[in-house]
Amino acid sequence: xxxxxxxxxxxxxxxxxxxxxxxxxxxxxxxxxxxxxxxxxxxxxxxxxxxxxxxxxxxxxxxxxxxxxxxxxxxxxxxxxxxxxxxxxxxxxxxxxxxxxxxxxxxxxxxxxxxxxxxxxxxxxxxxxxxxxxxxxxxxxxxxxxxxxxxxxxxxxxxxxxxxxxxxxxxxxxxxxxxxxxxxxxxxxxxxxxxxxxxxxxxxxxxxxxxxxxxxxxxxxxxxxxxxxxxxxxxxxxxxxxxxxxxxxxxxxxxxxxxxxxxxxxxxxxxxxxxxxxxxxxxxxxxxxxxxxxxxxxxxxxxxxxxxxxxxxxxxxxxxxxxxx
Ligand SMILES: Nc1ncnc2c1ncn2[C@@H]1O[C@H](COP(=O)(O)OP(=O)(O)OP(=O)(O)O)[C@@H](O)[C@H]1O
Ligand SMILES: [Mg+2]
Numbered sequence: 194x195x196x197x198x199x200x201x202x203x204x205x206x207x208x209x210x211x212x213x214x215x216x217x218x219x220x221x222x223x224x225x226x227x228x229x230x231x232x233x234x235x236x237x238x239x240x241x242x243x244x245x246x247x248x249x250x251x252x253x254x255x256x257x258x259x260x261x262x263x264x265x266x267x268x269x270x271x272x273x274x275x276x277x278x279x280x281x282x283x284x285x286x287x288x289x290x291x292x293x294x295x296x297x298x299x300x301x302x303x304x305x306x307x308x309x310x311x312x313x314x315x316x317x318x319x320x321x322x323x324x325x326x327x328x329x330x331x332x333x334x335x336x337x338x339x340x341x342x343x344x345x346x347x348x349x350x351x352x353x354x355x356x357x358x359x360x361x362x363x364x365x366x367x368x369x370x371x372x373x374x375x376x377x378x379x380x381x382x383x384x385x386x387x388x389x390x391x392x393x394x395x396x397x398x399x400x401x402x403x404x405x406x407x408x409x410x411x412x413x414x415x416x417x418x419x420x421x422x423x424x425x426x427x428x429x430x431x432x433x434x435x436x437x438x439x440x441x442x443x444x445x446x447x448x449x450x451x452x453x454x455x456x457x458x459x460x461x462x463x464x465x466x467x468x469x470x471x472x473x474x475x476x477x478x479x480x481x482x483x484x485x486x487x488x489x490x491x492x493x494x495x496x497x498x499x500x501x502x503x504x505x506x507x508x509x510x511x512x513x514x515x516x517x518x
Contacts, residue, residue: 196239196253197305200297202288204234211242212259212448218308219289220429231429232281233311234288236302237263237443241494241502243472244487245369250494257304258506263443264307265514266405270440273404276397277439279309279424312424312441313433315385317378318362318370319394321402324417325352326451326464328372329360341374351417351453351460357402359395364422385425386436393438394423405445410455412512414467419450447509467509471501 199209204216218232237256241248260283267280285299287308293299322329322339325348329339337343340360348354361378362370373381375395379388386393398421406416422442425433443449447468454465463470475498479485485492494502 194254195301196251197236197256197301198238198240198251200236200238200302201294202234202292202297203294204292211245211247212240212256213237213443216292217311218287228429230426230434231311233279233309235307235309237305237307241469241472243469243476243491246487246489246491248472248491248494250499252494252499252502252506254503255506258503258510259443259446259448260305260307261510261514262446266445267440269408270401270405270444275401275404277437278444279312279426279439279441281308281310283307309441310426310439312426312439313385313431314364314422314424314441315382315390315394315438316364317382317391317394317423318364319398319421319423320360320362320372320418321357321398321421322360322418323354323357323402323406324415324451324453325350325354326417329418340372349461351458351462351464353460357399357406359399361391361394362420390438397421397423397438397440401440401444409445409452409513413455414509414512415453415455415458415464416445417451417453417464419445421449447506452509467505467512469502471505472498 200214202216206217208215214236216234218234221229223229237259239251239253239255241252241255264283267278270276271278283306285303285306325333330350333339333344333348339358342358345355360372362372363381364370379391382390402419409416421440421444423438424441425438426435428434450468452467457465476485479492480487
């Protein structure tokens with residue numbers, strides 16, 4: 194499958210994130226002639242970012258797998274009445290012919306597109322952790338807390354926490370996200386709803402995590418931790434049309450979460466994972482041997498790392514969504 198590294202559509206407001214490219218779709222009306230909410234086209238490319246650096250080597254097909262997994266969860270979250278979401282459709286037909294160009298054709302985008310409601314993004318990463326790993330483990334070993342939340346003594350790597358915890362981070366446009374306490378998060382969104390907004394986000398994030406973890410576990414995946422984003426829908430002029438936050442972005446994918454194999458789970462050691470951990474470990478080995486310093490540009494990935502990453506993302510898709518989608 195040819196990889197899609199970047200896109201170039203004849204649509205306004207292009208924004209290239211680390212993995213997704215987004216554009217604004219032309220305004221439209223519903224069957225009764227009323228304007229629909231403003232719509233965004235989000236394209237999952239095959240770019241991979243690690244340690245906040247976009248690597249020069251794409252993972253061919255990763256964007257399609259991410260789209261399948263995120264779409265599955267967004268629909269599931271709506272079906273379970275856990276939160277409204279930004280998802281409208283994955284239909285390519287809604288993209289006008291004039292949008293396509295010589296370098297970005299309709300065929301290239303098949304399976305990678307999400308049309309969603311444009312939102313004012315709430316600048317908080319809503320992180321939920323159910324297990325101890327990564328930066329959380331490091332902090333716990335140093336201080337006995339994770340993001341200022343005190344935890345019982347004696348926990349070991351990859352241990353399940355007594356209950357899932359909500360550990361917000363600021364969403365920074367350029368640079369690493371920074372963990373903050375709940376009170377700081379309330380302060381950070383004081384103009385958008387402050388504490389009462391943060392309480393809603395915490396409640397929604399935790400309930401999605403709890404329900405989705407139970408579902409995933411039955412499919413053989415432990416959702417060790419994950420990150421959600423929320424926003425307020427806006428109209429074509431950019432005015433907020435509802436102050437009920439909706440779930441945006443991707444959700445519960447191997448890019449935004451730690452996915453572990455439930456059958457191999459054994460605390461006290463690193464876990465077999467279906468996420469970016471495999472690439473991170475390879476990159477850490479380059480760092481350890483002085484071949485990379487985690488700054489941009491990142492190194493090229495060897496074929497075995499590309500194949501291993503794709504295999505893990507495919508396993509995650511197969512377990513969660515099924516083989517036939
Ligand atoms: N419904 C939505 N309305 C507006 N923006 C959205 C919506 N859903 C997702 N986004 C934004 O689209 C971008 C998706 O691209 P991607 O995840 O590749 O970017 P990123 O590199 O993680 O984010 P950023 O560039 O903001 O650091 C994110 O900035 C995300 O906040
Ligand atoms: Mg992102």
